Amino acid sequence: MPSSAREILKKYFGYDNFRPQQEDIVNQIVSGNDVLVLMPTGGGKSICYQVPALIRDGVCIVISPLISLMKDQVDALRSNGIAAAFLNSSQSFQEQQAILESCYKKEIALLYVSPEKLIGELTMITQMARPSMFAIDEAHCISAWGHDFRPEYTQLGLLREKFSNVPFVALTATADKVTRKDIVKQLNLRNPEIFISSFDRKNLSLDVRVGVKTKQKLQEIAEFIDVRRDSSGIIYCLSRNTCEDVAQALKNYGINAAFYHAGMPAEARSKVQEEFLKDELQVVCATVAFGMGIDKSNVRWVIHYNLPKNMEGYYQEIGRAGRDGLPSETILYYNYADLLMLNKFAAESGQSEINLEKLNRIQHYAEADICRRKILLNYFSENLEQNCGNCDVCKNPRKHFNGTVLVQKALSAIARMGEKEGASMLIDVLRGSRKAEVIEAGYDKLKTHGVGSEIGAIDWQRYIMQMLNLGIIEMAYDEDFALKITAYGRDILFGKSKAELTVLQPLVKKEKSVAAPKAERYNQEEELFNRLRQVRRQFSLEEDVPAYVIFSDATLQQMAKERPLSPSEMLEISGVGEFKFEKYGQVFLDTISGFMGSTGNLKQKGDTYLETLTLLKEGLTVSQVAAKRKLHEMTIYSHIANLYVNNKIKSINALVSSEEVETVREASRILNEKTALKPLYEYLHEEIPYHKIRLALAVIEREELVN
Incomplete structure (x- = not known):
């Protein structure tokens, strides 16, 4: 067994050098200190505990939330010649006993186990697998402030008291300041050294496409995939039905796609995941249920079919792409219907105030007309001085215009309707619709009826989203999402202030699959x-x-x-x-x-x-x-x-x-x-x-x- 961390890194993992901060983290753990590691997906978190596990005497117990993730990590370790195993409910009692016996004989260096399994059988597991250290993966799951809180994680704080002589390392790819503090508190970490790596995944391109209709969206996605036949990707959807519909639509285009969501039988979910991991399935259309279990390094693109609920989830999901460091693409589709649905979810949730604020931040990101990576990294308390050059805003800088008159038309209509209607009715009135509901409400008699007929409905949606983002109007979630005029909006309506809007980008042109000459x-x-x-x-x-x-x-x-x-x-x-x-x-x-x-x-x-x-x-x-x-x-x-x-x-x-x-x-x-x-x-x-x-x-x- 090599004695130094660098020798282990080369012998078993094939790398000459550690990435930034990895070696310092390893040294802290080897010295017996507690550590909190915040590293982006694909940043090399696993190395941080796997290397010290091969140095310290005993078994490194890794607490991981998903069986599939454990299996993949154990397979990867074994392929590197490292003795590793996992315990879960799919194994027989005899199989589990054999694994624990191997731990006792010091034949296994890393043992992966779920939090509920470990707490439920703590004495037996720790007596047989005498722990040299504990590694808590996906540590944000322990915090109620985190985006993926899991109740089974809350008992892990007991471990620190019971095992006072071994180091603990908590690892996560996404945690804001509040969540970081809560992780330390909930796990009872002792004066932990906190390592925060850069969250800048430079190899990921960032692209947001606003207001694209469903039919065009599906066609765009199909053509995007068609010119990337040798690469695999994930399409994240808000609902289970959407996952199934998108997967079927892609199949109709001749694309090897399947859906994945929590409503499927476990066996069906496992089959989809396994086929995707083995490159037998090109595309998975999934809810966020298809998340932490994916440790596939060669995902080349991630598409969000709908606006995500928050920045943490979005960041973690796009982080599934390009884990091997090679250039990869991300696209986020965003429209007004997503905003309505997510506002409803957030307003009705147990933590409505914080969830609405988190939604505001992802909305701000999607509506941005400055470098998107700056906004994304700022959310994680990291500043990017230069524009990234690898997002749609940097590649196509936005232009602005004096949109005061356009905004005043919308505000006047909102005011004349008594600030009790949503965006759909507002657009109908501005465009001069003769729909029955418009006439029944008497809105066809308003002075503002038809004053915006020269602007298409989709473009009005996009302008309304800008107005929301600029704080000119706001939604009343408890009044069926009625649009209300803010104080700033009233200043614009009465000519006291001007409104600067962003010139709308043309909806993305279809990607054409042009067969290049073979030599090229x-x-x-x-x-x-x-x-x-x-x-x-x-x-x-x-x-x-x-x-x-x-x-x-x-x-x-x-x-x-x-x-x-x-x-x-x-x-x-x-x-x-x-x-x-x-x-x-x-x-x-x-x-x-x-x-x-x-x-x-x-x-x-x-x-x-x-x-x-x-x-x-x-x-x-x-x-x-x-x-x-x-x-x-x-x-x-x-x-x-x-x-x-x-x-x-x-x-x-x-x-x-x-x-x-x-x-x-x-x-x-x-x-x-x-x-x-x-x-x-x-x-x-x-x-x-x-x-x-x-x-x-x-x-x-x-x-x-x-x-």
């Missing part, structure tokens, strides 16, 4: 990256883990750029540790060297298979072919499987027997599994090796093709 679309680096992704996917199927657990997109992109050809060069790639190199490195090296060829020129995709076929026809064994081509034997077996399925090899009976094929066939039928090797390997009690399972599946696939 694919350069060598992109082609190699795609080949490496295919290799990664094969490993992920074999081991039944998400692809990013093998290597992140960022690591593969560096491989494609640097093109390492030796073990020492591969170990220089960020994210390639010693354990992962031993497990996967040679196959990736083989892929890179095969791609480059002796002259460094591109090879045709089939070349590598044909070279293997030629050598086999010359009478060489699999091991001789692997040695001659300097490839891993498993790579050669993969070539043989491909060649057999494509009828380039007539028989592979000498490599896999008919009895082995039938055994795999039966296991495949029972498990309903045709690609992943690991579940079949485990089901067959590890009696049939991986390469034979792969060959047996090739026999079965070819039979199905023939029949």
Whole structure:
């Protein structure tokens, strides 16, 4: 076991250096001090407790809210060669006892457990897994002021009193000042060092689109996805019905989408999540229920179909994109109907005052005509001196105009209707509508009836939102959202003040999928990256883990750029540790060297298979072919499987027997599994090796093709 934090970081995680603040946090924990860590999603919070867990004697108990999140983190740790496990209700008593026994024998370094499980079985768990430290993930859940309060977290304060000799680290990606203080208080942390990292995720572009109609919105989103067919994303919706409707609409466009919300059976939710994590599903349309359980590093975009409830939730949700640090996109759609619905939710909530204020802040962000990142970071008490250059406002600076007359028309109509109508009726009156409800109320007789007919209904909505945001008018939530004129608004109405409005941006043009010439679309680096992704996917199927657990997109992109050809060069790639190199490195090296060829020129995709076929026809064994081509034997077996399925090899009976094929066939039928090797390997009690399972599946696939 390496002794220093930096040696551990390199050996197990493949990184030469810590990110800012990580090393200081690790040192504080190793020294036995309590710590509160505020770090953005994708900022490297896990490293902060995983490294000290490998230094301190005992078991690091990690308290995590979701079973799915625990499983992903444990899979990722194991893929790095770190002994980790989790306890949850899906395991049998015997399985749980075996895990605790391993903890007692010091065979496990990190144990993940839910708060209710830990508190419910505290004595047994802590006696067997003698804690070296406690890490409380998603710590904002303990605070009633936080955006995702969870009652089961409130008992965790007892731990600090009971275990006075070990350090506690609380970690969260979103917490304002009030929530931070409450976390420290609720967890009884002892003089904790508080580390607040920058919340500036520079790799995320920020885009807000206001007043887009439903039909156009769906078409825009479909076209946005269509030109990003190789990337996955999440669409957040306010309601369960909207999730289902959007997913169905995208399916109608031929997009591989599914919905996810708390009203679904647990099994159905797990299936969607697993398919998304394994890159088998491109798009998930979800409520915020699809949140903390997502630890997928290669989400390339996040769309908010509706305005979020608050800045904390919005920040955490866009943080699902680009966790690997690569450029990623975020889009927020916002209209007046969202505002009405969210105001109703906030006004009727148990903490109406604070929830309405939080809603005002996200509304201010959405309506902003200055750099959005400045507003977002300011909410988390961080100042950005320069404009970010990576939001829609920076890319298309807003222009302003004297909107006094336009505002006076709206204010006059509001006043003449007795300040008792909402925005929908106001717009109808301004546009001169002859709807029955307008005539019945006598509003067609008002002087202001039709004075704004030259402005479209959607644009009036957008101007009204500006007026709300500027404090010219306000909503009376307890009077069916009637619009009221503020003191500032009266000054404008009576000519004492002027109103400056923002020139409306044209609604976003449709994204066109223009097929670029092949030479422009694919350069060598992109082609190699795609080949490496295919290799990664094969490993992920074999081991039944998400692809990013093998290597992140960022690591593969560096491989494609640097093109390492030796073990020492591969170990220089960020994210390639010693354990992962031993497990996967040679196959990736083989892929890179095969791609480059002796002259460094591109090879045709089939070349590598044909070279293997030629050598086999010359009478060489699999091991001789692997040695001659300097490839891993498993790579050669993969070539043989491909060649057999494509009828380039007539028989592979000498490599896999008919009895082995039938055994795999039966296991495949029972498990309903045709690609992943690991579940079949485990089901067959590890009696049939991986390469034979792969060959047996090739026999079965070819039979199905023939029949």
